[in-house]
Amino acid sequence: MLERIRFRLAIPAETYLRHYRGDAHAVSVIAEDGRRIQFPATVLRGFVSSEGVYGRFELVFNEQNKLVEILKISE
Template sequence: MSDRIRFFLNLTADRYLSHYQGHVKNVSVIAEDGRRIEFPANTLRPFVTKSGVQGRFELLIDDNNRLQRLHRLSH
């Protein structure tokens, strides 16, 4: 059984650049249910725009807390 974790992210292009360059390996956010979650920064690459990464996302993890999928939710 997988767990769905939803969160908002507003990461500027400059902030994401430090993740992209490898200075920071993980992103840490507070989920809508109050949990703090951490996941690899490179997972966000498909969502990067000129202004960074913004939106509401859903992270799916398996029973071993391994990332299965990340996708942006519609507004």
């Protein structure tokens, strides 16, 4: 069974650029259910705009806790 974790992000472009400079490798957020989760910043690449990364997202994990996909579910 797949596990789904939802959270909101508001990362300005300047902050996300730290990833490209090599200063930041992971994103840490508090999920909607209260858990702190951490994942590689690279999974957000498809969601970066000129303003940064904003919206409500869902991470999907398999039974081995491997990331299957990330979905943007709203702005």
